[in-house]
Amino acid sequence: AMAGEGSTFRLRCSLLGHGQDVRGLTRGLFPEGSFVSVSRDRTARLWAPDGLNRGFTEMHCMSGHSNFVSCVCIIPPSDLYPRGLIATGGNDHNICIFTVDNPAPLYVLKGHKNTVCSLSSGKFGTLLSGSWDTTAKVWLNDRCMMTLQGHTAAIWAVKILPEQGLMLTGSADKTIKLWKAGRCERTFTGHEDCVRGLAILSEMEFLSCANDASVRRWQISGECLQVYYGHTNYIYSISVFPRCKDFVTTGEDRSLRIWKQGECAQTIRLPAQSVWCCCVLDNGDIVVGASDGIIRVFTESLERTASAEEIQAFENELAQASIDPKTGDLGDINADDLPGREHLKDPGTRDGQTRLIKDNGKVEAYQWSVSEGRWIKIGDVVGSSGATQQTSGKVLFEGKEYDYVFTIDVNENGPSYKLPYNITDDPWLTAYNFLQKNDLNPMFLDQVAKFIMDNTKGQTLLSTSNQFSDPFTGAGRYVPGSSSGLSTIPGADPFTGAGRYVPGSASNAVTPVGGVDPFTGMGAYQSAAATVENIYFPKKDAVTFDQANPTQILGKLKELNGSAAEEHKLTEDDLIILEKLLSATCNTSAETPTAQQLQTLWRAVNWPEDIVFPALDILRLSVRHPTVNENFCSEKEHVQFIILLLKFLNPKGKQANQLLALRALCNCFVSHAGQKLMMEQRDEIMTQAIETKSGNNKNIHIALATLTLNYAVCLHKVNNVEGKAQCLSVISTVMEVVQDLEAIFRLLVALGTLISDDTNAVQLAKSLGVDSQIKKYATVSEPAKVKECCRFVLSLL
Numbered sequence: 001a002m003a004g005e006g007s008t009f010r011l012r013c014s015l016l017g018h019g020q021d022v023r024g025l026t027r028g029l030f031p032e033g034s035f036v037s038v039s040r041d042r043t044a045r046l047w048a049p050d051g052l053n054r055g056f057t058e059m060h061c062m063s064g065h066s067n068f069v070s071c072v073c074i075i076p077p078s079d080l081y082p083r084g085l086i087a088t089g090g091n092d093h094n095i096c097i098f099t100v101d102n103p104a105p106l107y108v109l110k111g112h113k114n115t116v117c118s119l120s121s122g123k124f125g126t127l128l129s130g131s132w133d134t135t136a137k138v139w140l141n142d143r144c145m146m147t148l149q150g151h152t153a154a155i156w157a158v159k160i161l162p163e164q165g166l167m168l169t170g171s172a173d174k175t176i177k178l179w180k181a182g183r184c185e186r187t188f189t190g191h192e193d194c195v196r197g198l199a200i201l202s203e204m205e206f207l208s209c210a211n212d213a214s215v216r217r218w219q220i221s222g223e224c225l226q227v228y229y230g231h232t233n234y235i236y237s238i239s240v241f242p243r244c245k246d247f248v249t250t251g252e253d254r255s256l257r258i259w260k261q262g263e264c265a266q267t268i269r270l271p272a273q274s275v276w277c278c279c280v281l282d283n284g285d286i287v288v289g290a291s292d293g294i295i296r297v298f299t300e301s302l303e304r305t306a307s308a309e310e311i312q313a314f315e316n317e318l319a320q321a322s323i324d325p326k327t328g329d330l331g332d333i334n335a336d337d338l339p340g341r342e343h344l345k346d347p348g349t350r351d352g353q354t355r356l357i358k359d360n361g362k363v364e365a366y367q368w369s370v371s372e373g374r375w376i377k378i379g380d381v382v383g384s385s386g387a388t389q390q391t392s393g394k395v396l397f398e399g400k401e402y403d404y405v406f407t408i409d410v411n412e413n414g415p416s417y418k419l420p421y422n423i424t425d426d427p428w429l430t431a432y433n434f435l436q437k438n439d440l441n442p443m444f445l446d447q448v449a450k451f452i453m454d455n456t457k458g459q460t461l462l463s464t465s466n467q468f469s470d471p472f473t474g475a476g477r478y479v480p481g482s483s484s485g486l487s488t489i490p491g492a493d494p495f496t497g498a499g500r501y502v503p504g505s506a507s508n509a510v511t512p513v514g515g516v517d518p519f520t521g522m523g524a525y526q527s528a529a530a531t532v533e534n535i536y537f538p539k540k541d542a543v544t545f546d547q548a549n550p551t552q553i554l555g556k557l558k559e560l561n562g563s564a565a566e567e568h569k570l571t572e573d574d575l576i577i578l579e580k581l582l583s584a585t586c587n588t589s590a591e592t593p594t595a596q597q598l599q600t601l602w603r604a605v606n607w608p609e610d611i612v613f614p615a616l617d618i619l620r621l622s623v624r625h626p627t628v629n630e631n632f633c634s635e636k637e638h639v640q641f642i643i644l645l646l647k648f649l650n651p652k653g654k655q656a657n658q659l660l661a662l663r664a665l666c667n668c669f670v671s672h673a674g675q676k677l678m679m680e681q682r683d684e685i686m687t688q689a690i691e692t693k694s695g696n697n698k699n700i701h702i703a704l705a706t707l708t709l710n711y712a713v714c715l716h717k718v719n720n721v722e723g724k725a726q727c728l729s730v731i732s733t734v735m736e737v738v739q740d741l742e743a744i745f746r747l748l749v750a751l752g753t754l755i756s757d758d759t760n761a762v763q764l765a766k767s768l769g770v771d772s773q774i775k776k777y778a779t780v781s782e783p784a785k786v787k788e789c790c791r792f793v794l795s796l797l
Contacts, residue, residue, distance in 0.1 A: 009258060009266055011306045011314050012285060012299040013055040017045055022289025024072040025279040030083040030100050034059070035279060035287050037295055038069035044088045046100060047295070054304050056297070062086070064096035064105035073119040075127060087127055089116030095129055095139070111137055111144045114154075114729050120167075122160035128167055130155030134725060136169045136179075150177060150184045157198040159206065161220070170195030170208055178220065190216055190224050197238040201245055209235035209249055215259070230257055230264035237277045241284060248286050250275035256288050256298070268298060271317040344375045404456060408448070419448070427452040428779040428787075432794060442795045445778075536789040537752030542669035542710045545703070548621050550582045557604070557614040568607050574600050578618060585622035593627050605644060609657055616648070616660040623664055629671035638677050642685070649688045651695060658692045662703035665689070669710040679714055682723055686711070690730050698740035705734065705746035712750040716757075724754055724761050728770065735773050741786050744777055748789045755796055762796060771797040 020040035028034035034048040034056075042065050047056040068091040075085040075097070085106065086098040095109040095116055109129075118130035127139040132154040138146045148169060157170035167179040172194040178186040193211035200206050201217070205225070209215045213235060215228040233252035240247045246260045252274050258266040272290035279287050285299040296314075299305060306314075338358040348355070355375065402420040409416045419434050421427075431448035435441070557578065561570050570578075581597040601622065604615035622628040632641045647653075648661035665685060668674035678685065689707055692700050708730050715723045731747050731754075738744055751770065755761040765771070777790040 007300045009268060009286060009298040009300055011311055012297040012304050013306055014310070014314065015047065015056055015058075015295040015297070016293075017058050017061075018043070018289075018293045018295070020068075020293050021274070021276060021291045022293060022295055023068065023070045023276050024088075025277045025287050025289050025295070026072050026074055027279050027281050027287075028086075028100075029074055029077065031059070033281060033283065035281060036072050036074070036086055037287075037289055038072045038088050039289075039293065040068040041293070042067065042069060042090075044069055044072060044086065044096075044098065046086070054299075054306060060101065060103060062088070062096075062098045062103050062105070064088070064098070064108065065090035065092050065094060067091035068115075070115060070117045071119050073121050073127075075121045075125060076123070078125060087119050087121065089119050089129055089131075091115045093131070093133075095119065095127070097142075107142050109139055109142060109144070111147075113726065114732075117154070117156055118158045120159045122167075126160065128158045128160050130158035130169055133729060134171075136167070138167070148177075148179050148184070151175070153194075156194060156196045157208070159198040159200055161200060161206070162203045166220070168198050168206060170198050170210075174210075176208055176218070186222050188218055188222060188224070190227075193234075196234065196236050197249075199238045199240045199247060201240060207238055207240070207247060209238040209251075211235070213251070213253075215247075215249060226262065228259060228262065228264070230259075230267075231255065236275065239278045239280045239286075241280050242282060248278050248280060250278045250288055250290075256286065258286070269318060270296065271314075347373070348375065406452070406455065408451075419452070421452055421456065423456060426776070426779055427456075429775050432775065432778065442791075445791060534752075534792045536785070536792060537749050538716050538756040539709065539713050539749055539753045542666070542675075542713055543706050543746070544624060544667045544670055545620065545663040545706070546624070548582075548586050550579075550586055553614050553617050554579055554582065557618070560607075560611040560614065564607065564611060568611075570600070570604065574603075578604065581622055582618055585625040585628060593622065593625055595631075598628065598631050609648070609654055612648075613654070613656040613660055616657060616664065620660050620664040620667055623667050623674065624670050626671050629668065629674045633668060633671070633673040633677040638681075642677070642681050646684065646688045649692055651691045655695055655697050655700060658695065659697070659700050659703055662689060662692065662700065662707055666703060666706045666710055669714070675714055678711070679718075679723075682711065683726065686726055686730055690733060693734050693737050696737075696739075698743065701734070701738045701740050701743040702746065705738070705743040705750065708734065709746045709750040709753070712753040716753050719758070724758070727754055728761065728765050732770050732773060735770075741780060741783065745783070745786050745789060748774065748777065748786070748793055752789065752793045752796065755793075765797060 018039040018041050022037050022039050024038040026036050028036050028046060031048045034046060036044055036046050038044045042063060044062040046059040048059045050057045069088050070091060071089040073087050075087055077084045081099060083100045087095055089095050093112045093114055096105040097107050098105055112131040112133050114132035116129050116131045120128045125141055128136060130136045134151050134153060136148040136155050136158050137144050151171040151173050153172035155169050155171045159168045161168060168176060170176045174191050174193060176188040176195055177184050191210040191212055195208055195210045197209040198206060204220050205217060207215055207217050211234040213231045213233060216224050217226040218224055231251045231253050235249050235251040238247055238249045248258055250256045254269050254273060256268045256275055257264050270290055272292035274291040275288055277289045285297055287295060287297050289295050338356055341357055341359050343357050403423045404421045406419040407416050408419050417438050421430050427449045430452060431445055434448060435444060558575060577597050577600045581593050581601060584591045584593045601618060605612060605619050607615055623632060631637060645661045645665055648657040668678055689704055692704055708727060711727050715727060731751050735747055755765050774790055774793060778787050778794060780786045
C-alpha cells in the first residue's frame with residue numbers, strides 16, 4: 001500500500017550479494033516488483049521480492065563483462081522476448097544484452113572506445129548508450145545505427161524521451177544536449193560541473209543532477225524552470241516517483257534525499273561514502289546502491305518496514321561513520337561533555353591511540369606514544385560540532401576525522417587556511433588537493449608537501465601492503481623514499497640520460513630550515529624542485545630505439561638461418577647484403593641502402609615467426625634511414641608493410657616479435673613518409689598495439705608507451721580531436737596495467753604533449769579521470785623525472 005502524505009521512509013531491508021560498489025540499478029519488468037543491480041564486481045543481479053518477509057531474493061546472477069559493470073537498463077518486451085531484456089554497460093567498453101533467465105549474454109554490442117556509463121531504452125528495441133569516449137550511440141537490436149558526436153567530454157547520462165526520435169545526453173563538459181534523429185537540436189547550459197544524471201518528468205520536462213550538487217528542472221524548449229539545492233557534494237543519480245513529479249537523489253555526501261513538492265522532504269544517511277545509484281519501484285519503495293557493495297531498500301509502508309533489530313543494526317553502523325557538520329543534521333555536540341586535562345593521567349592502551357580533552361573551552365587532541373610512555377598533543381580540534389563520543393578519537397575538520405589539522409598562512413595579512421591530514425595519506429596528494437581546494441598557486445606544491453612531511457616525521461604508518469594497493473592490479477604502488485631505483489644524473493635528459501644545462505643550478509644548495517610556514521618565507525624552504533623548468537613536454541620530436549649491436553644481430557641471423565627450412569634459407573651473398581644494409585643504416589658507412597638490400601630484408605622479415613626476430617631487428621634499425629623509410633612507407637609498399645607489423649602485435653605471438661614490431665613502428669616516425677603512414681593508419685595501429693599491454697613485459701610496455709608518445713608528438717602539431725581522444729584513451733587504459741616507471745614517464749610526457757595548448761584535450765583528459773589516475777606518480781622519489789613530469793601535467797589539469 002502507498003502510504004499517505006508526509007510520511008517517512010524507513011529501512012525495508014539490506015541486501016548482500018555484490019562483492020564491490022553497486023554502480024547501477026533499474027526496476028525490472030519481470031517478475032513484478034523486481035529490480036536489477038550492477039556492480040564493480042563485474043556482475044548484474046536480478047532481485048525479486050520474496051513473498052514471506054520484507055526482503056528480496058537474488059533470482060539470478062549475470063556475467064559477461066571482463067571489467068566493472070557501470071550501468072543497466074531494461075529493454076521493453078517484444079514478440080521475440082515477451083519478458084523484455086536486460087542491457088548492461090561496462091568498463092570493458094561493451095554492452096551485454098541478457099534475457100531474464102540466462103546468466104550468459106544473448107549478445108554483446110561492441111563499438112564504444114571507452115567505458116559505457118549510461119544506458120536508456122526506447123520503443124521498438126532502440127537502445128541509447130553514453131560513454132567516456134565522448135559519444136552516444138543508438139543501437140537497434142545488435143547493430144549500431146548512429147553515433148551522436150558533439151560533446152567534448154565523457155557522456156555520463158543518457159535518456160530517450162517519450163516523443164519519437166528525441167534523445168538527451170548529459171556530459172562532463174557541463175552541458176546537456178537534445179538530439180533529434182541523430183542531430184543536436186539544442187544545448188542546455190547552466191550546470192557548473194559534470195552532469196551525472198537525467199530523469200524524465202513528462203514529454204515536455206526533465207530533471208538533471210550534477211557534480212555541482214544541484215538538481216535542475218528543464219523544459220525541452222531550453223528553459224531552466226527551477227534549481228534545487230540540498231546535497232553538499234556530487235549528485236550521482238536521480239530517479240522519479242511513479243505518477244508524480246517527486247523524485248529521489250543520491251550522491252557523494254553519504255546521503256539519499258527525497259524531494260516532494262520541490263523541497264527536500266527527507267534525508268537518509270548511509271554508512272558509505274559514495275551512494276552511486278537509486279531507482280524507484282512501482283510501489284514507491286526506493287532502492288539505493290553504494291560503495292560498500294550493499295543494496296538498501298527504503299519504504300513508507302509500515303508493513304514492509306524492517307524489524308526493530310534490523311533498524312538498530314543499521315543505526316549502529318551509521319553511528320560509526322563520521323559526518324560532515326556543515327549539514328547541521330546532528331546539532332552541536334556539547335564540548336562540556338568532554339573530560340578535562342586530568343583524563344591524560346591515565347596511560348593509553350596502544351600506540352597511536354587518540355584522546356580528546358577540553359582545556360579552557362578549547363578541544364585538544366592527544367596521541368599516545370608507547371615508546372615515550374606519554375600523551376603527545378597532535379593538534380586542536382576544529383569543526384568539532386560534528387563529533388560523537390564514538391568518533392572523537394581524532395582531530396576533526398569539517399566533521400571528518402584527521403590525525404592532524406595544520407593552520408597555514410599564505411601571507412602575513414591574508415586569511416589562514418586549514419590543512420587536514422591523515423598519516424595514511426600521501427603528502428603530495430594532500431598538498432595538491434589543498435592547493436586546488438583553496439585556489440592557491442600550484443607552485444607551492446613542493447613546499448606544502450615538504451611542510452607536511454617535516455611536521456609529521458615518524459608518523460607514517462607501517463602499512464600492510466594492501467594499504468596502497470593499486471585498485472586495478474592489486475599491486476602496491478611506490479611509496480616516497482621506498483624506491484630502490486638508481487639515481488639518475490641530476491639534470492640528465494629524461495630520455496637519453498645525458499646531462500643538460502640547468503640555469504642557476506649551483507644556487508639550489510640552500511639548506512632548508514625545518515618547521516617553518518611554507519608560504520610566508522619566514523625562514524622558508526628554498527625548495528630545489530621549485531626552480532625546475534618543464535623540459536619534458538610538449539615534446540617536439542619522435543623518440544626512437546637506436547641501440548644496436550650489429551655483430552650480435554648478424555650472428556643470430558646466421559645461426560637461425562642454418563636451421564631454417566630450405567625454402568627460407570638465405571645464401572651467403574644474402575647475408576653479406578644484409579650486413580651491408582646494417583652498416584649503411586647504423587651510420588658506420590656512408591653508403592645508401594640499395595633496392596637489392598631492401599628486397600633481401602623483405603624476404604628475411606617474412607620468415608616463420610619463431611625465427612624472424614633478428615630480421616625484425618634489422619628492419620627496426622634500418623627504417624630510421626630516410627631511403628628505407630621512404631621505401632617501406634610510401635604509397636606503393638605500405639599496405640604489406642603495415643600488415644606485416646600488425647601481424648606481430650598479436651598478444652598470443654612471441655614477445656620478442658611484439659617488442660621489435662612496436663619499436664619498428666616507433667622508428668617509422670623519424671621521416672615524413674613514415675609519419676604520414678603512421679597517422680593514416682592510426683586507428684588500426686593503436687587498436688592493435690594496445691593489445692600488447694596484457695603481457696606484463698616491461699620492455700613491451702616501454703615500447704607501447706613510446707609509440708603513444710610519438711603519436712602525441714604528431715597530434716600536437718595537427719588538431720585532430722578523434723586522434724587525441726584515441727591517444728588519451730590509450731594512455732588511460734595502459735596506465736592501469738603498467739608498473740615500469742620508464743613506461744609511466746613516457747606516458748606522462750605523451751599526456752602532457754597531447755593536452756598542451758588544447759583546452760578540449762584537457763577537458764577530455766579530465767572527463768576520463770586521468771588526473772586521479774596519475775596523481776600517485778607525483779610522489780615517486782626515483783627517478784625524479786617521473787614526479788617532476790607528473791606535477792607539470794597535474795598543473796595543466
